[in-house]
Amino acid sequence: xxxxxxxxxxxxxxxxxxxxxxxxxxxxxxxxxxxxxxxxxxxxxxxxxxxxxxxxxxxxxxxxxxxxxxxxxxxxxxxxxxxxxxxxxxxxxxxxxxxxxxxxxxxxxxxxxxxxxxxxxxxxxxxxxxxxxxxxxxxxxxxxxxxxxxxxxxxxxxxxxxxxxxxxxxxxxxxxxxxxxxxxxxxxxxxxxxxxxxxxxxxxxxxxxxxxxxxxxxxxxxxxxxxxxxxxxxxxxxxxxxxxxxxxxxxxxxxxxxxxxxxxxxxxxxxxxxxxxxxxxxxxxxxxxxxxxxxxxxxx
Numbered sequence: 001x002x003x004x005x006x007x008x009x010x011x012x013x014x015x016x017x018x019x020x021x022x023x024x025x026x027x028x029x030x031x032x033x034x035x036x037x038x039x040x041x042x043x044x045x046x047x048x049x050x051x052x053x054x055x056x057x058x059x060x061x062x063x064x065x066x067x068x069x070x071x072x073x074x075x076x077x078x079x080x081x082x083x084x085x086x087x088x089x090x091x092x093x094x095x096x097x098x099x100x101x102x103x104x105x106x107x108x109x110x111x112x113x114x115x116x117x118x119x120x121x122x123x124x125x126x127x128x129x130x131x132x133x134x135x136x137x138x139x140x141x142x143x144x145x146x147x148x149x150x151x152x153x154x155x156x157x158x159x160x161x162x163x164x165x166x167x168x169x170x171x172x173x174x175x176x177x178x179x180x181x182x183x184x185x186x187x188x189x190x191x192x193x194x195x196x197x198x199x200x201x202x203x204x205x206x207x208x209x210x211x212x213x214x215x216x217x218x219x220x221x222x223x224x225x226x227x228x229x230x231x232x233x234x235x236x237x238x239x240x241x242x243x244x245x246x247x248x249x250x251x252x253x254x255x256x257x258x259x260x261x262x263x264x265x266x267x268x269x270x271x272x273x274x275x276x277x278x279x280x281x282x283x284x285x286x287x288x289x290x291x292x293x294x295x296x297x298x299x300x
Contacts, residue, residue, distance in 0.1 A: 063132030070114030074099030089226030117149030142170020
């Protein structure tokens with residue numbers, strides 16, 4: 001595929017005068033372009049929903065959610081993966097972000113890494129890929145060899161696969177079972193896919209990881225009840241979540257949290273059902289960590 005023919009590489013007729021605008025006029029044009037991104041992502045929601053369900057199925061089977069990308073796309077995958085343990089209380093390594101060229105490429109471009117299909121394969125082999133894993137390939141252009149190689153290997157290994165790109169009918173879309181292609185149009189700065197394309201990919205990644213965590217019981221109502229309370233701010237948030245979920249006073253929430261070693265989910269169950277910390281933990285374990293199901297069982 002000719003790179004210059006890609007939508008993400010073409011010139012934007014609305015921003016041809018960037019270098020002659022006032023600063024306010026320039027940032028207004030940037031913002032006008034950004035305002036179109038959510039609508040482009042909305043058109044891909046059926047495919048995003050498929051990816052959420054696939055990711056949740058892999059996690060429930062003991063597999064991992066693995067993001068593979070290069071450059072900005074790779075960095076976005078690493079960012080999303082790194083935020084899952086503190087937000088949802090999952091172990092490091094359950095959601096994995098891999099960038100072409102290795103960790104050093106997060107801060108400095110590693111020339112040529114993205115052009116190597118075999119490197120994508122090798123990076124997955126290093127993770128000891130299993131059929132239970134799900135691999136999501138990220139490439140704004142949709143043609144990055146590193147991602148193509150990774151997705152092809154993942155599919156051949158029996159993994160669930162999804163591809164996120166910002167060009168229609170892209171090569172990576174053909175390598176994955178689920179193709180998510182928010183077409184955001186030409187960038188405000190020609191070819192700079194860290195702009196609208198990067199924003200679109202970030203929105204999709206947010207939905208995949210958050211949606212999958214909802215599906216596996218890491219969320220109650222709209223509260224991140226498996227969050228790890230590892231600092232003063234998060235301890236305060238944990239207390240507020242218990243109060244919000246139960247209607248109890250702060251003192252009761254603090255007491256329950258102390259008894260559960262600041263496990264929010266267990267503390268909520270204690271307050272709502274009246275059981276002690278040990279019984280609450282047992283009920284949650286019996287119901288796969290789903291607070292709503294454990295609460296219903298406690299009321300029988």
